[in-house]
Amino acid sequence: MRFLCNVDIGGTHTDIAVIDEDGNTTEAKVQSTPGDFAQGFFDSLDAIASELGINTTELLESSDLVSHGTTVGTNAVIEGEESETALVTTRGTEDVLFLMRGAPGRTSGLPIEEVLRYQHATKPDPIIPKHRVHGINERVDSMGDVVVEFDEQQARDVAQQLAEEDIDSVAVSFLWSFLESDHEERMTSILEEELDDDVFLTQSNQLVPKWGEYERTTAVAINASIGPVTSEYITDIDEELTERGYDGKLLVMQVGGGVAPAADAIREPVRTIDSGPAAGMIGCSYLADHLEHEDIIAADMGGTSFDVGLITDGEPLTNATNVINRYDYAIRNIDIDSIGNGGGSIAWVDEDTGRLEVGPQSAGADPGPACYGEGGSDPTITDADLLLGFLDADEFLAGRMSLDVDRAESAIEELADTLGMGVTETASGIVEIANAQMADLVGQRTINRGYDPRNFVMYAYGGAGPMHMAAVADQLDIGTVVVPGGSASSVWSALGISSSDVLHRNEVSNIRTVAPFDPDEVTRRFEDAETEVREKLADNDFADEQIRIERYADLRYGAQVHQIPVPMPGGTLDESDIDDMIRRFEQKYEELYGEGAGASESGFELVAVRVDGYGETTKPQLEQAGTDGGADPAGTAEVYWPRESRRLETEIYYDEDVGPGGSIDGPAVVRMENTTIAVPPNDTCEIDSYSNFNISIGGN
Numbered sequence: 001m002r003f004l005c006n007v008d009i010g011g012t013h014t015d016i017a018v019i020d021e022d023g024n025t026t027e028a029k030v031q032s033t034p035g036d037f038a039q040g041f042f043d044s045l046d047a048i049a050s051e052l053g054i055n056t057t058e059l060l061e062s063s064d065l066v067s068h069g070t071t072v073g074t075n076a077v078i079e080g081e082e083s084e085t086a087l088v089t090t091r092g093t094e095d096v097l098f099l100m101r102g103a104p105g106r107t108s109g110l111p112i113e114e115v116l117r118y119q120h121a122t123k124p125d126p127i128i129p130k131h132r133v134h135g136i137n138e139r140v141d142s143m144g145d146v147v148v149e150f151d152e153q154q155a156r157d158v159a160q161q162l163a164e165e166d167i168d169s170v171a172v173s174f175l176w177s178f179l180e181s182d183h184e185e186r187m188t189s190i191l192e193e194e195l196d197d198d199v200f201l202t203q204s205n206q207l208v209p210k211w212g213e214y215e216r217t218t219a220v221a222i223n224a225s226i227g228p229v230t231s232e233y234i235t236d237i238d239e240e241l242t243e244r245g246y247d248g249k250l251l252v253m254q255v256g257g258g259v260a261p262a263a264d265a266i267r268e269p270v271r272t273i274d275s276g277p278a279a280g281m282i283g284c285s286y287l288a289d290h291l292e293h294e295d296i297i298a299a300d301m302g303g304t305s306f307d308v309g310l311i312t313d314g315e316p317l318t319n320a321t322n323v324i325n326r327y328d329y330a331i332r333n334i335d336i337d338s339i340g341n342g343g344g345s346i347a348w349v350d351e352d353t354g355r356l357e358v359g360p361q362s363a364g365a366d367p368g369p370a371c372y373g374e375g376g377s378d379p380t381i382t383d384a385d386l387l388l389g390f391l392d393a394d395e396f397l398a399g400r401m402s403l404d405v406d407r408a409e410s411a412i413e414e415l416a417d418t419l420g421m422g423v424t425e426t427a428s429g430i431v432e433i434a435n436a437q438m439a440d441l442v443g444q445r446t447i448n449r450g451y452d453p454r455n456f457v458m459y460a461y462g463g464a465g466p467m468h469m470a471a472v473a474d475q476l477d478i479g480t481v482v483v484p485g486g487s488a489s490s491v492w493s494a495l496g497i498s499s500s501d502v503l504h505r506n507e508v509s510n511i512r513t514v515a516p517f518d519p520d521e522v523t524r525r526f527e528d529a530e531t532e533v534r535e536k537l538a539d540n541d542f543a544d545e546q547i548r549i550e551r552y553a554d555l556r557y558g559a560q561v562h563q564i565p566v567p568m569p570g571g572t573l574d575e576s577d578i579d580d581m582i583r584r585f586e587q588k589y590e591e592l593y594g595e596g597a598g599a600s601e602s603g604f605e606l607v608a609v610r611v612d613g614y615g616e617t618t619k620p621q622l623e624q625a626g627t628d629g630g631a632d633p634a635g636t637a638e639v640y641w642p643r644e645s646r647r648l649e650t651e652i653y654y655d656e657d658v659g660p661g662g663s664i665d666g667p668a669v670v671r672m673e674n675t676t677i678a679v680p681p682n683d684t685c686e687i688d689s690y691s692n693f694n695i696s697i698g699g700n
Helices: 035-050 056-061 071-078 150-166 182-194 213-243 262-267 273-293 380-389 405-419 422-447 465-475 484-498 520-541 573-592
Strands: 005-009 015-020 027-033 063-069 085-090 133-136 146-148 169-173 199-204 248-252 257-262 296-303 305-314 323-326 327-329 334-340 345-349 355-363 456-461 480-483 502-509 547-557 564-568 604-616 635-641 646-654 663-665 668-671 676-679 683-686 693-696
Touching: 005 035, 005 056, 005 146, 005 182, 005 273, 005 484, 005 547, 015 035, 015 484, 027 035, 027 484, 035 262, 056 063, 071 213, 071 345, 085 213, 133 150, 133 676, 146 199, 146 327, 150 182, 169 182, 169 213, 182 683, 213 248, 213 262, 213 327, 248 262, 248 273, 248 305, 257 502, 262 273, 273 305, 273 456, 273 484, 273 520, 296 422, 296 465, 305 422, 334 422, 345 380, 355 422, 355 465, 355 604, 355 683, 380 405, 380 422, 380 564, 405 422, 422 465, 422 635, 456 465, 465 480, 465 484, 465 547, 465 676, 465 693, 480 484, 520 547, 547 573, 573 676, 646 663, 676 683, 676 693
Parallel strands: 005 063, 063 248, 085 133, 085 169, 169 199, 296 456, 456 480, 646 668
Antiparallel strands: 005 015, 015 027, 248 257, 296 305, 305 334, 323 327, 345 355, 480 693, 502 604, 547 564, 547 604, 635 646, 663 683, 668 676, 683 693
């Protein structure tokens, strides 16, 4: 039997999903190990091997592919554990990182409630301290012409100073280097001559050859600052896999929506930041192709955060920049918004307002919610779910873990006393606030961007998502919630990794390219970018028939700031292709901003051309089962439903009680091996041939 192994490390749990050659999926969850994430990685392999009745060596020897989504880089930035890093840049631009984008830089990426408290906002800790930023006399202008020659002696003096300071990594980012890279290349050569071989080097013209001085510099700075710790982690994982019997390639999930060989991830670790949620989106897109869903809200509620992304017309939305710790950086990513609203999110009372709040602080994996009995004392969403009756204290995670009801009650009781409320009422309030915060984020992702959530299907996954999303969907009049794969939804991001292809992306900025556009020139730019992408995929051992190419043109109206990507055909372009490009840009613009919002009289600007090259990997086969299964409850229990504000006699199901073809009427709770699915009163649920739980809100 051959296997595909996929491991996704989150803030609270490490998820693993293994797919065998017959399309059967086996999943497991273990606690993440923040002190040593590699331990959690191999703990998950041990757990899944035990589930399969084999040892880890046998599993790895029989695996065609091992893929991994990691949070090591994300944690390094958020927790301030970056390496001793220096930045070498053009003289006169040394303060780019610290100026950010002016006032908005203080609140970039923050939830709206924190943005509104602007008077309390401060700038984040610098990625690189000022005393490690060095300016070099050199200058390339916006047309790619050298106007100040590169100062060789000054560059060598800086390199020798960095060698004396025992620096771990260096970022090199010169102005307009993506148009003329000689100065950056020479600076990097000097650094290689003067520094130790193990110093991590990053140059902007290779990582992000596009305009946007601030976002390009932050991308390079982040890549350099997390490079040593991330490269060491991935190298250790890769080597230990080999020692344990795996003889294939380790693939690492990227935030852009594909996977990359370990060597590429080691060189460009910034692309692994937020890659876990991106994997979940790719999994949703893969399933949606089978279910013929075009427009999807992907809702991932894990132990630490709630992540939301949109799929429209079958494709995940992407963004040209990402943000972490309030730093915007120029790495294209699957567009996902997050808030601190997971199962481990802590409930607390605001001293100024006396109001009950939930998150963004999290109990994390250590110590975890109070009910885990591992030393945590803060009340969390999981503690509230337990007291309301949704979770089985004795059979949590199929009996692999017991929950302590008394500890959960004690934690919430302290809050209740402060608020002058009962314990159950407080637990219900925690869940209601959490659900409202998630509904608000979904509303921001859809309504505020020109989409009607009522036209979407919601996919609910992550450990806590299937328990909460029906209530969230109800608040937004979303008609259908799909829990993909039932219990497999808990490890959906891990499964998403297995449905991802190897991705190489090449974006080329265009300077002052305005309409009318020359089809031959646009074709040349696409072909140059495509050639580079194909060469990289060939280096990864992909044959021509395994390569898929997608082209995009980023356009905007003249004098505007934001651009919109437009898919482009392959081959040689002609005037009709250019006309169609402009037509589709204007159509998309009005879809997003409203009919009549276009400004064609201001002209059109081609900001960038982009080529995405995919090397096709082995995918899981979604097997359809017969639909003659049933749904027979194991019994009933009193469950407190917050929207009803009362306890109701609720049918309880376990894994063995449900199957494809089954039908469930709410109120009901399905306690599966790795997650719990809540079907609220008045809702119904049908289990399809792919084992998806399809919840109809209001029973329609």
